[in-house]
Amino acid sequence: xxxxxxxxxLKVNFYTSxxxxxxxxxxxxxxxxxxxxxxVGESGCGKSTTALAIMRLIxxxxxxxxxxxxxENKNLLNASEDKMAKIRGKKISMIxxxxxxxxxxxxxVGDQVAEAIVLDNIPKKAAWNKVIELFxxxxxxxxxxxxxxxxxxxxxxxRQRVMIGMMISRxxxxxxxxxxxxxxxxxxxxQIIKLLSELRDTLETSILLITHDFGVVAELADRIAVMxxxxxxxxxxxxxIFENPLHPYTGMLIDALPRITKREGRxxxxxxxxxxxxxxxxxxxxxxxxxxxxxxxxxKEPSLVEIEKGHFVACHLYGG
Amino acid sequence: MRAVIQVKNLKKYFPIVKGxxxxxxxxxxxxxxxxxxxxxxxxxxxVGESGSGKSTIARLLLRLIEPTDGGILFKGxxxxxxxxxxLREVRKNMGIVFQDPASSLNPxxxxxxxxxxxxxxxxxxKDEGEERIHKIxxxxxxxxxxxxxxxxxxxxxxxQRVSIARAIILNPDFVVLDEPTSALDVxxxxxxxxxxxxxxxxxxxxxxxxxHDLSVVRYISDRIGVMYLGNLFEIAPTEKLYSHAFHxxxxxxxxxxxxxxxxxxxxxxxxxxxxxxxxxxxxxxxPLHPRCPFAKPICKEKKPRLIEVEEDHFVACHRTGExxxxxxxxxxxxx
Amino acid sequence: xxxxILRSGLRNISFKLGGIIFLSVVLTAIFAPIIAxxxxxxxxxxxxxxxxxxxxxxxxxxxxxxxxxxxxxxxxIALKVGILVVIIETAIGISLGLLAGYYGGKADKVISxxxxxxxxxxxxxxxxxxxxxxxxxxxxxxxxxxxVSWAQFTRVVRAKSQSLKKMPFVEAGKAIGESDISxxxxxxxxxxxxxIIVLSTLALPSAILSTTAMGxxxxxxxxxxxxxxxxxxxxxxxxxxxxxxxxxxxxxxxYTVLGFNLLGEGLRDILDPRxxx
Numbered sequence: 001x002x003x004x005x006x007x008x009x010l011k012v013n014f015y016t017s018x019x020x021x022x023x024x025x026x027x028x029x030x031x032x033x034x035x036x037x038x039x040v041g042e043s044g045c046g047k048s049t050t051a052l053a054i055m056r057l058i059x060x061x062x063x064x065x066x067x068x069x070x071x072e073n074k075n076l077l078n079a080s081e082d083k084m085a086k087i088r089g090k091k092i093s094m095i096x097x098x099x100x101x102x103x104x105x106x107x108x109v110g111d112q113v114a115e116a117i118v119l120d121n122i123p124k125k126a127a128w129n130k131v132i133e134l135f136x137x138x139x140x141x142x143x144x145x146x147x148x149x150x151x152x153x154x155x156x157x158x159r160q161r162v163m164i165g166m167m168i169s170r171x172x173x174x175x176x177x178x179x180x181x182x183x184x185x186x187x188x189x190x191q192i193i194k195l196l197s198e199l200r201d202t203l204e205t206s207i208l209l210i211t212h213d214f215g216v217v218a219e220l221a222d223r224i225a226v227m228x229x230x231x232x233x234x235x236x237x238x239x240x241i242f243e244n245p246l247h248p249y250t251g252m253l254i255d256a257l258p259r260i261t262k263r264e265g266r267x268x269x270x271x272x273x274x275x276x277x278x279x280x281x282x283x284x285x286x287x288x289x290x291x292x293x294x295x296x297x298x299x300k301e302p303s304l305v306e307i308e309k310g311h312f313v314a315c316h317l318y319g320g
Numbered sequence: 321m322r323a324v325i326q327v328k329n330l331k332k333y334f335p336i337v338k339g340x341x342x343x344x345x346x347x348x349x350x351x352x353x354x355x356x357x358x359x360x361x362x363x364x365x366x367v368g369e370s371g372s373g374k375s376t377i378a379r380l381l382l383r384l385i386e387p388t389d390g391g392i393l394f395k396g397x398x399x400x401x402x403x404x405x406x407l408r409e410v411r412k413n414m415g416i417v418f419q420d421p422a423s424s425l426n427p428x429x430x431x432x433x434x435x436x437x438x439x440x441x442x443x444x445x446k447d448e449g450e451e452r453i454h455k456i457x458x459x460x461x462x463x464x465x466x467x468x469x470x471x472x473x474x475x476x477x478x479x480q481r482v483s484i485a486r487a488i489i490l491n492p493d494f495v496v497l498d499e500p501t502s503a504l505d506v507x508x509x510x511x512x513x514x515x516x517x518x519x520x521x522x523x524x525x526x527x528x529x530x531x532h533d534l535s536v537v538r539y540i541s542d543r544i545g546v547m548y549l550g551n552l553f554e555i556a557p558t559e560k561l562y563s564h565a566f567h568x569x570x571x572x573x574x575x576x577x578x579x580x581x582x583x584x585x586x587x588x589x590x591x592x593x594x595x596x597x598x599x600x601x602x603x604x605x606x607p608l609h610p611r612c613p614f615a616k617p618i619c620k621e622k623k624p625r626l627i628e629v630e631e632d633h634f635v636a637c638h639r640t641g642e643x644x645x646x647x648x649x650x651x652x653x654x655x
Numbered sequence: 656x657x658x659x660i661l662r663s664g665l666r667n668i669s670f671k672l673g674g675i676i677f678l679s680v681v682l683t684a685i686f687a688p689i690i691a692x693x694x695x696x697x698x699x700x701x702x703x704x705x706x707x708x709x710x711x712x713x714x715x716x717x718x719x720x721x722x723x724x725x726x727x728x729x730x731x732i733a734l735k736v737g738i739l740v741v742i743i744e745t746a747i748g749i750s751l752g753l754l755a756g757y758y759g760g761k762a763d764k765v766i767s768x769x770x771x772x773x774x775x776x777x778x779x780x781x782x783x784x785x786x787x788x789x790x791x792x793x794x795x796x797x798x799x800x801x802x803v804s805w806a807q808f809t810r811v812v813r814a815k816s817q818s819l820k821k822m823p824f825v826e827a828g829k830a831i832g833e834s835d836i837s838x839x840x841x842x843x844x845x846x847x848x849x850x851i852i853v854l855s856t857l858a859l860p861s862a863i864l865s866t867t868a869m870g871x872x873x874x875x876x877x878x879x880x881x882x883x884x885x886x887x888x889x890x891x892x893x894x895x896x897x898x899x900x901x902x903x904x905x906x907x908x909x910y911t912v913l914g915f916n917l918l919g920e921g922l923r924d925i926l927d928p929r930x931x932x
Contacts, residue, residue: 022558042505043504043505054624057654075408123387141594142596155596156370157595157597158440158595168547184574185369185370185596186369186532186534186577186590187572187573187576187592188369188595189576189578189590190577190578190589193578194591212505212506213578214506214578214580215535215577215578215580216578218578218579218580218581218582219579219582219585220581221582226592232550238582239582239583241581242580242581246635252507253507254580255507256509257505257506257510257511257535257580258510258513258536258538258540258581259535259580260538260539262517262540266514266517267510267513267514267539268510269507269510269511269514273475273477273508274505278530288439300546379826382830384826384829384830411830411831411832414830414834415824415830416827416830418823418826419823420823423822423823423824424823424824424827425824425827426824426841426842426845426846427824427846428829428845428846437828437831437833438831438832441832441833442832446930451777481828486827487705490831603742
C-alpha cells in the first residue's frame, strides 16, 4: 500500500497572552492512497489544528515548531508559499464544517466552482460544462439549473454537495474533510457519507476525516487515530478500534456514547474534564481522569507501541 | 397514570408578509395539527430533522409563542386561555433548558443571580431562597465556589448544569429540554444525560426531550414521537420504535442513523430521496409523499390521520401494515 | 466591571492621551476657584485689551476681564452642559430604542419613522429651529441639542434589542415569568451597555461643540457667563487688534473636544472585541 501522506512528530504551538498552548504535541501517522483516515477526538484535542498544519494554514498566533509532513515525497513544511498555493485546492483540498459560511453569498455557485477549474487553464466554456458534470457527480438534482443558484437559495445538504464538488473539481489526491456532516440532518448526513465513500472509489482520492462524531467514523473510516489533548493515544483500523479499544480513554469514550436504552444500563461517564493545554498534566496527559492509572503515568509520557498489526496505543498498561 | 400535558390539534402558522403595505403573502406551517399527551413521570422524546417543528412545540408548550389554533392542557387546564397572572402561576410549574449553553445565561449575571431570579419573581423569602440555591447546586453537581462566576468563566457542561438548575429550582412538574446536549462534547453529554435521569428521580419530573440525535433520544426516553414538516408521523414506546416502526420516515431515520459497529456499515438503509421541502408550500396530502419510496396515489390526495394501530403505538400513514421493514431494522438496535 | 479593561486601556494611545486631556479638563472645572487668579466677571477697566503677560496669563478682553480665568470657569459650563445634554439624549434614545426593538410591530414603525426623520435633518439647523420655538435660554439650547442627537442611540439600542430578544437567555427569562419591562431592563439593557458607553463618550464632545456653536450664535449661555462659544463670538470684532480674546477660547474648545474624542475612540477600540454579546 503506497503512502500518500506521512506526518512525523508534528508539533504546533499557539503563543497567546495566557501562555503557550501546545495544541499538537508530537503526533505521527500515515495515510495510504485511497484510504479514508479519521482523526477523532473531542473539542480542543488538536485535530482541526493538524488539518490546518497540513494545509499550512495555521493562523496567528500559531506556529508549526517541529516535525515533517511528507506528501508525495515532498516535505510540505519546507515548501515555499508559492508551492503551497499550487498544492492547496489542486492536490490537497479541504471541506469545512459550515458550508454556508464557506461559500461567497454574492456569487452564483456555478461561478464559484468554475473559478477553481479555470486555474488549470481550462477555457471558460469547457469549465462551465465541467461544473455541470461535477454537480451531477455529487448528485445535485437539476444540475443544469442549479449552477445558477446563489448559496442562500440552497439547503444545507445541497451547499455541502456544492462544496464537495468544488473541492474535487481539480481532482485532488487528498481531501481533508473537517466535520463535513455535523451541521446536517441525519438523512442528509447518510447521503453525504455515501457520496464521500463513492468518491473515494471513483476518484481514487484519500480522505482525511476530522470529526468528534464516532458514528460517522464507524460508517466511513478505514483507519482511525484517536486524539486527546494534543496527542494521539491510539491508532488502528476501524474494526480494531471499535471492537478492541486498548487505551482507557478510547474505551471510556465509546462507552459514553448512547447506543442502548436507559433500562439496559447507564452511560459510563468520564470523570473530570479536558486539561489546560498551557500546563498539561505531567506524564500521560490522560492520567488525572484515568481509572487504571499507575505511579509511572504521572512521571513518564507513554509512547506509541504496536500491539497487533497496525494497532498502536500510547499507554503504560501496554508497556508504552 | 395522569397526563401532565395534553396537546390537542395544535397549530402554529407564521405569516409571511411582503411589500410596503405588509400584505399577507403566505404561511409557514411550523406545526400543522399535532396531538399527543405526556404522562406523569415519563420522558417523552420528540425527534425530527430541521424544519420538523419540534423546537416550535417546545416554545408553544411554555407559551413563549402563541398558538394559532388548538389547545394545550397542563394538568387539565388549558394554558392557551390563561391571562398574564394565571400564566405566571403556571410558569412556576414548568421549566425549559435550551440547546446552546453559552447563550442560555445572561452574560451580565453571576450564577447566583441567575438562580435567584426565579425565586425572587415568585416571592420565595430570602433565607429559603438561599437554602434552595445551595441545595440545587449540589443536586446538579456544581461546586458552591461557582456561584460568583459569570457564564463566560464556565465550561459548556457547567453552563448547561446552571441552565438545568434554573429550570428546576422552583420544583416544577414538567421540564422541556430542547436539544440539551447537542452542543456538548461526548464525555460531557454522558454526564448531563445521567444527571437528568438522577434529577428526574429525585424531583419526580416529567420530561419532554427534544433532539435530532436518535441514539440520545433512545437512551433517555420512555416514548418517542417522530415529527416531519410540522406533522407527527408516529408515536411509540422507545424499543418498539426502533424494532417495529410502522412509518417509512421513522424507518428511514432509524436505518440512516450511524451505528457504532463498522461491520454493519453496508446494512440496508432506507434512504429517502431528495431533501425536505419548503414549509411554505408543503406537499398536498401526506407531506412525505414526494420522497417516499412507498407512496401511492392516495398519499398525494389525503393527509393520513394519527391512528392507534397497536397498544400505545400511533401511526399516520395510509399504508400502515402493508410494508415489511424488517430488513432495514436489523441493525444493532434489535435483539 | 472588568479591571482588565483598564489594563488594555493603558496600552492604547488614544485612550491614554484622551484620558489625560479629559482628566485635565475635569480637574480644572472642579478646582476652578483655586486655579483661576481672578473671578470670571471681574473687570479691570484700566487693563482692557491687554496682551498676555505675567499679570494676565492669556490677556484681557474688552471689559478688562482675565481671559485665563474666564476659560478656567468656562470649563465648568462646557462640562456641565455637555453632560446634561448627553444624559437627556441617552435617556430618550435608549428608552425609545428598547421599546422599538423589543415590541416591534406598530410601536417600532412609529418610533423608527420618527427616528429616521430626526436623523435625516441637519443637526444645527434643527437645533436652531427648536431654539427659535422655545426661546434662547441655556436650558432650551440643551433640550434642542439633545433632541437632534438621540437618534443615534435609538438606532443602536433598537438593533441590539432585536437581536438580543431572540437569544435563549431572554426566552429563559420569559419562561421563569419575567415581565416585559423586567426583560428590557434586566436582560436587554445591560447587554447593550458596551455600545452605549462608547456612543455616550463620543456624544459628549459633540454636545460641547454644539453648545459652544450655539453660544457663538448668541443663543444659550448669556453674558457675562464665560461660555467659550460666547467668548469666541465676542472676540470677533477685536480679531485684528486683540486676537487673543478669540484664539484662546478657540484653542480651549479644540483641546477639549479633541481630547474627549480621543478618549471615546480609545474606549471603543478597547471595548470592541469585548462587545461580544
